[in-house]
Amino acid sequence: xxxxxxxxxxxxxxxxxxxxxxxxxxxxxxxxxxxxxxxxxxxxxxxxxxxxxxxxxxxxxxxxxxxxxxxxxxxxxxxxxxxxxxxxxxxxxxxxxxxxxxxxxxxxxxxxxxxxxxxxxxxxxxxxxxxxxxxxxxxxxxxxxxxxxxxxxxxxxxxxxxxxxxxxxxxxxxxxxxxxxxxxxxxxxxxxxxxxxxxxxxxxxxxxxxxxxxxxxxxxxxxxxxxxxxxxxxxxxxxxxxxxxxxxxxxxxxxxxxxxxxxxxxxxxxxxxxxx
DNA sequence: ACTGGATCCTGACTGC
DNA sequence: TGCAGTCAGGATCCAG
Numbered sequence: 001x002x003x004x005x006x007x008x009x010x011x012x013x014x015x016x017x018x019x020x021x022x023x024x025x026x027x028x029x030x031x032x033x034x035x036x037x038x039x040x041x042x043x044x045x046x047x048x049x050x051x052x053x054x055x056x057x058x059x060x061x062x063x064x065x066x067x068x069x070x071x072x073x074x075x076x077x078x079x080x081x082x083x084x085x086x087x088x089x090x091x092x093x094x095x096x097x098x099x100x101x102x103x104x105x106x107x108x109x110x111x112x113x114x115x116x117x118x119x120x121x122x123x124x125x126x127x128x129x130x131x132x133x134x135x136x137x138x139x140x141x142x143x144x145x146x147x148x149x150x151x152x153x154x155x156x157x158x159x160x161x162x163x164x165x166x167x168x169x170x171x172x173x174x175x176x177x178x179x180x181x182x183x184x185x186x187x188x189x190x191x192x193x194x195x196x197x198x199x200x201x202x203x204x205x206x207x208x209x210x211x212x213x214x215x216x217x218x219x220x221x222x223x224x225x226x227x228x229x230x231x232x233x234x235x236x237x238x239x240x241x242x243x244x245x246x247x248x249x250x251x252x253x254x255x256x257x258x259x260x261x262x263x264x265x266x267x268x269x270x271x272x273x274x275x276x
Numbered sequence: 277a278c279t280g281g282a283t284c285c286t287g288a289c290t291g292c
Numbered sequence: 293t294g295c296a297g298t299c300a301g302g303a304t305c306c307a308g
Contacts, residue, residue: 002301002302003301003302032285034284034302034303034304058303077303078301079302080285080301080302081286096286114285114286115286115287117284117303118302156278157277158278159279159280163279168302175302176300176301177301178301223301224300224301225300227301265280265281266300267299
């Protein structure tokens with residue numbers, strides 16, 4: 001489900017409920033996520049304080065401290081269908097509510113993930129050094145994502161520019177929806193070989209990625225099916241999607257019917273006339 | 277080093 | 293109404 005905007009919207013929603021709060025424990029109802037959730041998570045988190053809630057790519061990072069000193073961190077990935085909400089303790093359980101973090105003030109951070117492609121990882125090392133984070137590319141909203149960077153990284157690559165853009169070791173956070181949207185804004189055909197696109201077009205693409213992600217965050221993310229923010233509200237960027245899911249509709253730029261085809265093993269939407 | 281394909285899982289939807 | 297088939301916002305692992 002969630003790409004960078006949805007994870008960032010989630011982060012902003014849960015952070016005020018978590019930062020500076022102590023954890024009373026955890027309840028793991030279904031630990032079989034992408035990787036097993038530690039069975040003794042309850043004992044591990046008890047008494048720790050959440051010092052910060054940050055994001056790296058599509059991972060949320062909960063830094064945990066004991067007595068003001070960093071003690072551990074939880075890495076949370078929402079996979080395809082995950083969502084996090086802060087709810088009162090007595091909130092009835094849904095079938096796929098796999099894990100609760102119990103806050104000392106009585107609230108609960110509740111993870112729901114029907115498909116169980118998400119992850120909850122415990123680490124006592126520096127989070128950035130964790131194997132899941134160590135090899136990630138730059139943040140798309142930071143200064144490192146430039147056209148020159150994309151141009152340099154793409155030299156010699158024969159895979160499609162869409163696959164290149166969705167490669168987290170190149171740049172994090174861009175999934176199937178926003179790849180289609182950014183390529184449309186940049187006027188680049190998703191099936192073009194990444195290594196055969198020039199510097200000037202990569203400059204446009206870097207700006208398009210930044211612009212579409214920022215706009216999506218501002219709209220609260222994209223809800224296709226089951227994404228909700230931490231208060232249970234859907235995101236409204238779906239209404240601003242130019243091409244994703246709009247096969248056959250007129251291109252917003254030229255009116256030509258939008259096309260769908262499978263590129264990089266995923267549905268891709270584009271205008272065959274505007275995007276070259 | 278890079279590439280495409282298979283894989284994990286459940287639920288919603290389509291067509292017969 | 294039921295059942296089979298398809299598809300879905302991710303990303304890892306593997307063979308070539």
